[in-house]
Amino acid sequence: MSTLDHGLDPRAVRDHGGGLDRAIIRYGGQRGDWIDLSTGINPHPYEITGLTAGDWTELPDHGAFERLSNAARRFWNVPDGAAILPAPGASAIIARIPALAKSGTVQITPPTYNEHAAAFTSQGWSVQANTPGDARVIVHPNNPDGRIWLESDVSAPLTVIDESFCDVTPDASLIHLADRPGVIVLKSFGKFWGLAGMRLGFAIGRPDVIGQLNALTGPWSVSGPALRVGTQALSDTGWADSMRARLADEASRLDTLLTTKGAEVVGGTSLFRLYQVDDAEKWRDRLAKTHIWSRIFPYSTTYLRLGLPPTNGWDRLEAAL
Numbered sequence: 001m002s003t004l005d006h007g008l009d010p011r012a013v014r015d016h017g018g019g020l021d022r023a024i025i026r027y028g029g030q031r032g033d034w035i036d037l038s039t040g041i042n043p044h045p046y047e048i049t050g051l052t053a054g055d056w057t058e059l060p061d062h063g064a065f066e067r068l069s070n071a072a073r074r075f076w077n078v079p080d081g082a083a084i085l086p087a088p089g090a091s092a093i094i095a096r097i098p099a100l101a102k103s104g105t106v107q108i109t110p111p112t113y114n115e116h117a118a119a120f121t122s123q124g125w126s127v128q129a130n131t132p133g134d135a136r137v138i139v140h141p142n143n144p145d146g147r148i149w150l151e152s153d154v155s156a157p158l159t160v161i162d163e164s165f166c167d168v169t170p171d172a173s174l175i176h177l178a179d180r181p182g183v184i185v186l187k188s189f190g191k192f193w194g195l196a197g198m199r200l201g202f203a204i205g206r207p208d209v210i211g212q213l214n215a216l217t218g219p220w221s222v223s224g225p226a227l228r229v230g231t232q233a234l235s236d237t238g239w240a241d242s243m244r245a246r247l248a249d250e251a252s253r254l255d256t257l258l259t260t261k262g263a264e265v266v267g268g269t270s271l272f273r274l275y276q277v278d279d280a281e282k283w284r285d286r287l288a289k290t291h292i293w294s295r296i297f298p299y300s301t302t303y304l305r306l307g308l309p310p311t312n313g314w315d316r317l318e319a320a321l
Contacts, residue, residue: 020293027288035313037287038295040143040165040272043310044243045194046233055224064227071234072202076170076187081179083210086222086230090164090188090201091115096216097184098123098135100209101158105133111299113143113162132156140174141165144274144297144305146267148172157182164188164201168244168270178204184213189226191271192243193233200226247271250308257314261321263304272307280304290320 020034069084078084087093094115098106103124108117110129116137117127125135136156140149140163148169154161154177163185166173178185184205190196200222203213222230233239251270259265263275263283272295277283280296283304287294292313295305309317 023288023293027291029291034291034293035309035316036293037307037309037317038293038305039196040269040305040307041191041196042194042243042247042271043308043313044246046229046236046239048195048229050232051225051228055228058224060220060222060224060227064224064231065222068222068227068231068234071231072187072204075234075237075240076173076175076204078175078204079179081206082204083207085203085210085213085217086227087201087203087213087217088221088223088226089190089199090162090186092199092217092221093186093201093203093213094160094162095119096213097158097160097203098125099216100212101135104135105131106135106137107131107133107156108137111144111297112137112139113164116160116162134158136160137162139164141169141172141269144268144272144295144303146269146274149174151177154180154183158184160184160186162186164191165269165271167192167240168247170244175204179206181206182209184209189230189233192240195229195233198226198229199223200230244270247308253314254306254308257318257321258306266303268305270308272305275304275306276302277304278302287317287320290316292317292320 020031020036065086068086072084098120105126105128106120108127121127135158137160138149138153140161141147143165151174159182161174163173175185177183184203187202189200190198203210247270251273254273255265258275263277266274266276268274280302284294284296297303
């Protein structure tokens with residue numbers, strides 16, 4: 001497939017999961033009627049407790065940011081030499097990273113999450129698929145196929161390691177490289193903890209690089225509620241351990257269901273699975289007619305990606321298939 005086929009063309013419309021409004025216009029129903037399996041967000045969200053009136057009414061202070069950063073450092077085993085920047089979602093950081101260096105060439109191996117290519121091209125960078133450049137982006141594990149990258153892949157002067165889905169496979173994390181010059185590790189809170197609407201993400205790297213990103217994001221970049229909930233969740237390692245086991249079991253269940261219906265497992269993580277089918281658009285339409293939204297890709301006619309259904313959604317999914 002060409003670079004353009006994989007969605008790295010800066011002229012292309014950015015393709016994402018979600019977008020239920022668009023699905024409703026085409027297939028009908030109300031939002032409450034739909035099961036959204038297009039995003040790879042944990043369907044069993046972390047329970048929100050303990051919010052105070054001050055979380056909503058006061059500007060977040062330094063102490064709240066420090067408590068969140070300390071919890072993140074412990075949870076992800078961040079090297080002592082690396083700094084942590086909380087931000088309003090990983091996508092907010094992705095948009096700013098290309099400004100850290102003079103524009104040049106960036107290697108982004110497709111297929112992968114397309115916001116990285118869009119961010120770099122919007123700031124004058126040239127994106128290439130297979131040739132080493134001045135910068136490199138690796139999505140680890142990769143979205144949509146779940147590819148795991150190696151330490152030897154981290155070689156460009158500026159290397160972004162997007163670990164938005166790595167919390168389900170913490171042993172594979174490359175976080176130990178976060179204190180290496182030119183390396184930025186991204187973490188997404190919303191996916192594993194199932195709280196995408198909280199809009200919380202992290203950039204982790206050497207203090208000089210994180211200081212530059214901090215200057216680009218500005219003060220009070222994270223809301224008071226996100227600071228409190230993020231600190232609680234990152235400190236709750238028992239929840240994380242039990243949730244990883246639950247997600248692994250449900251991913252296996254989803255594979256069994258899909259393969260009995262004729263799909264072939266291509267890859268993924270325990271938050272989303274990638275299947276090869278005879279006609280992805282037909283599969284999506286068949287599911288959508290029962291108000292189940294799935295993910296297909298503009299660069300493939302056979303790839304179908306599904307997130308995990310909520311507890312009350314398994315019977316509906318099986319019936320739809």
